Amino acid sequence: MTEAIHRYSVLCIALAVLISSTVCLAEEPKQIDAKRIYNNNCAKCHGRFGKPTKRGKRLGAPNFSSRFWQVSVTNEQIIDAITYGKNKMPGWRKVLTTEEIKAAARWVRVLSPRKKR
Ligand code: HEC
Numbered sequence: 631m632t633e634a635i636h637r638y639s640v641l642c643i644a645l646a647v648l649i650s651s652t653v654c655l656a657e658e659p660k661q662i663d664a665k666r667i668y669n670n671n672c673a674k675c676h677g678r679f680g681k682p683t684k685r686g687k688r689l690g691a692p693n694f695s696s697r698f699w700q701v702s703v704t705n706e707q708i709i710d711a712i713t714y715g716k717n718k719m720p721g722w723r724k725v726l727t728t729e730e731i732k733a734a735a736r737w738v739r740v741l742s743p744r745k746k747r
Pocket of ligand 1: 667668671672673674675676686689690691692703707708709711712716717718719720722734735738
């Protein structure tokens with residue numbers, strides 16, 4: 631009798647773990663990889679390290695690796711330009727989600743030159 635109860639409770643725990651882990655997996659948001667988003671969508675004009683490519687230069691893309699450029703724009707301007715586009719730059723609101731656009735904007739800041747110490 632006690633053994634039956636014991637076996638039953640073990641089964642219950644196993645079932646509970648199984649259910650909760652599948653629920654957790656289902657609810658976990660898609661992992662956003664800022665670098666990958668940037669390299670896949672932006673690097674063809676802006677370059678992997680923020681220096682514009684030939685194509686980007688021709689279109690008038692700025693140099694993200696310049697400290698002067700970095701201090702000249704706000705995060706809002708960066709997100710706005712990515713979302714809606716700016717002059718020769720296409721907008722990305724139909725291609726990327728809001729979260730992905732924010733991640734790309736974060737990556738543009740990562741390309742900022744490091745402060746000299
Ligand atoms: C087809 C080439 C092209 C692609 C692809 C492209 N851009 Fe641009 N981007 C430009 C050009 C050209 C400008 C300069 C716009 C201007 O100021 O006239 C620019 C400007 C910008 C700016 C500066 C906006 C400002 O306010 O000065 C940011 C930030 C930016 N791009 C981010 C991105 C990100 C992030 C991606 C990828 C999701 C991307 N760009 C993809 C061409 C491109």
